[in-house]
Amino acid sequence: MKLVATGLLVLLGIIFVIAFALQDRYPWLQYVRAAAEGGMVGALADWFAVTALFKHPLGLKIPHTAIIPRNKDQIGATLGDFVEDNFLSDEVVKTKLDSIGIAQRAGAWLSRSEGAERVATEGAAAIRGILRVLDDEAVRDVLESMFRRHVVDVPWGPPVGRMAERIFEEGHHHQLVDLLVDSLNDWVHQNPEVVARLVAERSPSWVPSFLDDLVGDRVQVELGRFLDAVQDDPNHQVRRSLDEYLRGLASDLQHDPGAMAKAERIKEQVLDDPRVKELMAQTWATIKGALANAVDDPDSELTANFKSAVQDFGTRLVAEPELAAKVNAYVGDAAGYLVRTYRKDIAGVITETVERWDAQETSEKIELQVGKDLQFIRINGTVVGSLAGLAIFSVAHAIFG
Numbered sequence: 001m002k003l004v005a006t007g008l009l010v011l012l013g014i015i016f017v018i019a020f021a022l023q024d025r026y027p028w029l030q031y032v033r034a035a036a037e038g039g040m041v042g043a044l045a046d047w048f049a050v051t052a053l054f055k056h057p058l059g060l061k062i063p064h065t066a067i068i069p070r071n072k073d074q075i076g077a078t079l080g081d082f083v084e085d086n087f088l089s090d091e092v093v094k095t096k097l098d099s100i101g102i103a104q105r106a107g108a109w110l111s112r113s114e115g116a117e118r119v120a121t122e123g124a125a126a127i128r129g130i131l132r133v134l135d136d137e138a139v140r141d142v143l144e145s146m147f148r149r150h151v152v153d154v155p156w157g158p159p160v161g162r163m164a165e166r167i168f169e170e171g172h173h174h175q176l177v178d179l180l181v182d183s184l185n186d187w188v189h190q191n192p193e194v195v196a197r198l199v200a201e202r203s204p205s206w207v208p209s210f211l212d213d214l215v216g217d218r219v220q221v222e223l224g225r226f227l228d229a230v231q232d233d234p235n236h237q238v239r240r241s242l243d244e245y246l247r248g249l250a251s252d253l254q255h256d257p258g259a260m261a262k263a264e265r266i267k268e269q270v271l272d273d274p275r276v277k278e279l280m281a282q283t284w285a286t287i288k289g290a291l292a293n294a295v296d297d298p299d300s301e302l303t304a305n306f307k308s309a310v311q312d313f314g315t316r317l318v319a320e321p322e323l324a325a326k327v328n329a330y331v332g333d334a335a336g337y338l339v340r341t342y343r344k345d346i347a348g349v350i351t352e353t354v355e356r357w358d359a360q361e362t363s364e365k366i367e368l369q370v371g372k373d374l375q376f377i378r379i380n381g382t383v384v385g386s387l388a389g390l391a392i393f394s395v396a397h398a399i400f401g
Contacts, residue, residue, distance in 0.1 A: 001372050001376070049377075054363040084347035097328065115314065116308075
């Protein structure tokens with residue numbers, strides 16, 4: 001385009017010379033000369049104007065030339081401010097997001113199998129990256145700290161007592177009592193020789209053996225009857241006594257300092273330091289291994305459930321306008337917050353980037369982006385100058401002869 005514009009200037013120069021030389025012989029060439037003269041003036045004027053934007057014409061440091069290189073930083077700052085004021089505002093961002101319908105479009109994509117597959121793939125890659133980056137020792141320390149703060153350091157007595165009190169009041173322990181009584185009764189009926197042996201072992205040595213057998217049989221029978229009675233009678237004295245004992249224990253765990261201290265000692269014995277560290281190490285190793293295996297297997301239950309959940313969520317976004325409206329509102333609020341908080345930083349990227357550019361490089365970048373239009377300015381200037389020169393000469397010739 002530069003060659004075209006410059007070529008027109010050269011062509012008009014040649015025409016001007018020829019017309020100027022022959023205009024006395026051929027008077028009509030005066031009009032041609034005037035048109036060529038005006039075209040050259042227009043072409044030179046617009047060449048100077050276009051060139052002055054990006055450099056000093058002919059290398060001459062004429063005032064108010066090389067405008068873009070001299071004002072590069074100011075242009076970058078102005079461009080950053082323009083973007084910040086006209087693009088990075090709450091109203092503009094929210095209006096654009098409302099017109100797009102993020103939730104509906106995302107739902108339509110997520111409801112398709114390829115969308116859910118893409119999300120699952122990217123999610124698996126993210127999980128693998130996180131697992132590789134995480135320090136196992138640091139994770140174990142965090143888990144141990146959380147476990148101690150929420151489990152070990154918290155007194156066990158009152159919460160255990162409240163939970164047990166609720167269980168006992170609602171009678172959920174009766175099934176466990178029934179199981180214990182049934183199991184004990186079955187064992188007694190199935191092992192009579194054990195009862196007889198225990199009686200014989202605890203009787204004096206001078207008691208005849210036949211008497212031990214009679215006592216053992218009697219104990220066996222009475223014990224069986226007793227357990228049958230406990231088993232058949234839901235209001236048996238043993239059951240009521242057990243209920244009273246358990247309720248009292250639940251109350252003591254909440255209000256009796258001695259019972260609470262005993263619970264704390266039991267907790268300390270069960271969860272001493274080495275056991276807590278070992279438990280957290282095993283827990284993290286199990287979680288990490290399970291996650292790694294699940295994300296590496298595209299047919300794992302976790303992956304399948306995740307894809308199903310993603311597709312279901314996408315379908316709901318499309319089918320339920322209320323849910324889509326909520327998601328759009330959340331997205332709009334989040335975008336508004338980001339814009340309000342970081343728009344100066346975002347716009348600052350433009351300003352800082354332009355400031356780092358070399359002045360000559362910046363000028364060339366801009367000239368390349370609008371180069372054709374700039375050369376059309378020169379071409380249009382040539383054409384308009386030619387027409388203007390022809391019109392001025394024609395009017396002057398008509399008036400003055």
